[in-house]
Amino acid sequence: MNLEFPRIKARVTRRLSLLICAAMLVAACGSGDDRARESVLNRGIGAEPESLDTHKSRTNQAGDVQRDLGEGLTAYAADGELVLAAAERYEISEDGRQYTFWLRPEGRWSNGDRVTAADFVYSFRRLVKPQTAAFYAEQSLGDVVNAVEIIAGKKAVEDLGVEAIDDLRLRITLKYPVPYFLALLTHPSTFPMHRPSVELHGDAHARPGKLVSNGAYKLQAWEVGSYIEIVRNEYYRLNEQTSIDRVRHHFTPEDTVELNRYRAGELDITFSVPSESFDQMKKERPDELRVSPFLAVYYYGFNLTRAPFKGNPKLRQSLSMAIDRETLTRNVTGRGEAPAYGWVPPGTNNYEPRQFLYADMTKAARHAKARELYREAGYSEEHPLRVEIRYNTAESHRRIALAVQSMWRDVLGVESTLINEEAQVLLQNIRMRQVTQVFRLSWTGDYNDAHTFLSVMESDNPSNLTGYSNPEYDLLMDKAATRSDPELRQVYLEEAEKLLLSEHPVIPLYFYVNKSMVSPRVRGWGDNVLNYHYSQHLSLSDSD
């Protein structure tokens, strides 16, 4: 407690100070010797997770806590490398469609029960069951035999291509080879579930006192609106290597508030760093500020179903070329973001990101070409393009929109209007495609593979919000999906991105970075492109 008592005492009435005394006494009673020796980590996680039921959540924040509580067949090491977790080995059939996993015999639930293959089967079936209405059902298991049909209510859950051969052997059958399938299995929606407790507690099974988990930690408390507290799971197979006893995941939706709490010593790790304090932190606490690439892209989408952008790639290209992304990332966003000249972020596994052909041109040449295309598209200074840029209300988005507006005006003479809308309103407008022209969006990778970015642009992908549809692109993606030869697959994916970039359905502006303050007492922090930081990999220097 950061409370300097004598100074306070002078300022409050006698009764208040008595109250404080009583409060401190109560607090002191709660902390015996064990608590004093215990190591406690306080981390900010941004918004409050919507659920700890791995089938009912979808935010990164929920995932951050769930990865501490549970464990799937695979996981990521501190440096972001894919490793085996609940499984000790696996085999893939020759055709790449059948995966057999051998579970670790020492795997235990937080109540001491053994983790068995049946627990995975139960979880996978619950995930695709229509009544569960799981957000990630298709994302995680859509490639498994019959999964999509079960989700749509056309087949029974028992038909899912997942079976427990015996207690420790699990077989998963896919519709076609999926090279990133092992990475998909790191997602919390594919963690096993403890059937008896889920059946006993129903919808409330993921609440404190009820949740049975198989990871390094177990759920201790959830103070709605404040924090989730987890404590070491003594049955976890690697419990002896887990260093931190207790972790509090604090909800920190406001980054300025979060930074104040960090500076006051209440947090050891922050979820973000506010842009207005970034330079100050860089100067004052350079060793605590951690900035590293993140698998996410910030972009402007065109509504390709309406004029003026429908069937007008020249216009789209000219607008894309007129944006000076270096200025944008240096002066407007200013937190180490990388200018985006392609769709797939650098750092993606087994992939060589493509770039716009104009990426290597000088600024002057780029602008000249942009003006030329603008004229060819039928616009000029006398007949300027009038366009609306929509973004969800936030200061950061407004500043970027202002910069883009002025760049378009200076280079091309475009007259753009900025329209900010509340996030849900904007999303609805984008989906309706009735009023939108240019709109702000972002995409975050779910796993480390180019597919998570490129699949967004397939004709039938529900997240394809521009309305981009190109059979040739879809064909390349299909070819990539069905190739088990990784090199050939990479070629198809890269070809697809090249095609995508040549048609300019979107203007990627920058690739995000992870930005966190990490206290010097935290050890074992590894920067990685997915921004996953399992608490079990961390330790605290003052409690070794």
Next chain:
Amino acid sequence: MLRYALLRILGAIPTLLLVIALAFLMVHAAPGGPFDAERVLPPEIEANVARAYHLDESLAQQFVRYLSGLVRGDLGPSYRYRDYSVADLIGRALPVTLQLGLLAMSLAVVVGIAAGLTAALSKNSYVDRFVTGVAMTGISVPVFVIAPVMVLIFAVYLDWLPASWTGGSGVSRLVLPGVALALPQIAYIARLTRASMIAVLSSDYVRTARAQGLRTRSIVRYHALKPAMLPLLSYLGPAIAGILTGSVVIEEVFGIPGVGQFFIRGALNRDYTLVMGIVIFYATLVILLNLVVDLLYGILDPRIRGR
């Protein structure tokens, strides 16, 4: 008086129903739904989610379903916090908001009235100007400026008090938000008390009392104080309701798990049931507080009691 109170409570039921119906229509009229996100759901999953939460039914069906739940005391499940029911969430947030709100309100009433009286009794003196000036500043500087500045000074630089709710325990974590929440109210109450006291002090019956040779202290205590409190009383009803649900900024700045946060998040997330639950709670609170204020009026002002 009891009969009056009962009648008022019965009369409030149609008001409450109207509020519920309007709120229901308005939250559902807002564009977007509770499960929309940049990551758009595949159509079959969207259908499953809609079915699970009865969003595939017509608005009238949904309303009837909601009302029938309400009659049974069920505020429904939260759409956003899928492990919790709305009653769970409000039940957890309410004690926190109450603690904070009552502390702030008591502070505001005690300090505000004292400052207002002091100013009124020494009208146009330096003390009066000082109090009026400070009160003016208190009203004009918004909470979202004062609160973070207080955190910077008392938590980050001086390290006397916790910067957030979870950073401390007991009273220590209530001090900064309580004071920040009370400041504008103190200012308002001080101005209100001052104006009202000055008006009462210049009324005929006070002049008569003075002419009879009563000392200022007894005039204030026995003749002026009660009537001077009347305007304050009618302000306090809505002010308490406002402080209990409207401390959103303070809750955000200090990370306090109160009702206000859920209200705003609920609205932004289109968490229909959560917003509805809080609206109903808020409406009931306002109706009850207004009733209490009216009853107190009767106690303080014999003219109203007679009517």
